[in-house]
Amino acid sequence: MQRPEDAISMGRSWMSEQAAPISCYIRTLNEERLLGRVVAAAREVVDEVVIVDSGSKDATVAIAQAAGARMIRQEWLGNGRQKRFAEDQCRNDFVLDLDADEVVSPALAAEIRALFVAGPPPLPIYELRLLTVPPVGKPWANISVAYRRKLYDRRVVRAPDHKAWDQFEVPPGVEVGRLAGDLLHYSFRDVAHLVEKLNRVSTVRARDGKTSGRVAVAARVLFAWPFYFVKHYLFRGLYRAGIYGLVLAAISAYGRWLRDAKMYERMLADRERSPPRG
Template structure:
């Protein structure tokens, strides 16, 4: 198959104010993906004009969690085979070649494929820190898989064992520490709400242990120290994440307790 021949595949993504990375992402798939679906939840920056430049089919949907939002996007695809991308994930040239090669002689065999993903953090690709070539299932046949219906940290589940590709998916998630803190605030709130629905206990007394365990695991056991300053900051902020998440859960549980009516004392 010619490199620039469109393959029968839909790229789907969800967006909200993604102008920083969206153009770069779309440039990595536009030449070869037959269909690009973008589901936006109310962008006020240049996200939509950028998407229009690449002939994306644009839908609006109020955001109600990452899992449901991405599944809605998958449902709008023209093709059964879909590639689910975040608006900050770039398909490397090698990965694009591998994907197009899968369709050279018909449709792929497995129900889905795991793609190795590398994270860019503070301007550096993390080679260690538990972020090097992390496999994520993103390419799949929607008749044989779906997006888990959770508010945050969703994944794609497919029938059987997914195949694997070797080309890299480049995750350029955080433009700055400010971006990271903003996303951490959003994600920890969604995670806390998800845990509250499942009646999970906060166990606030374990916060120190959560922080220490996560930091040691990422910085020492997974080699974050070898990633220099970005590795240190990734380990530090990743260790703060569960502390904030469980603290928000505790806060929600306290608010529920305070909202309950006080018992009425009857004196006879």
């Protein structure tokens, strides 16, 4: 747990002349673990941090306020809709979308600031390199590296109006830039937390996501887990993390398979509730 006074001390390192005309928004619910560090790092590059909290019971609100963020309370609207609400609260049109476990590295902060030195950047959307920092060992420089479109002009794109999905589509003809600096992703604190997180995410995706036919879902329940494992272990490079990588690949594959299992259960329940035909 991070203390509010720790957030205050980190916030004091921020200098306003470094800020770019960007609003950073963060959605929170019981995110005391890293929030002070996340806000302090964001304030090294943006001139506003907006936190949309959906009812935290821990020290999230106190930590955020101590770190200099603007707090807004909003009951959970769903993944995409909560982001759209957050976008609307920002005073700048260029926004930085951060999760409460993502820390802007000094290199990335310098790169973003450089984009705005001569005015608005040349492109409306930029992908950031998401670098996972595991609870043990070094950051995964060549494992499960992903790029996410997190710095963008809300006049060009918006988060989707959807309960489950929160990644926007790029309009035809719009060019996307890619930055080299790392966005450090402290995505889980231990194996138990990863299992809990995947269980929660799979429930949301199964409940609110787009469904395919019952036969297709059943086929995935029966046969897809090995393919999910291969995807994480080989294609995303978790084999490079040794036995620990094997453990995480198996859990990640299980989390993806859980979405199929829960979706199939939901379809069976919907069929039972439907009135009989004829």
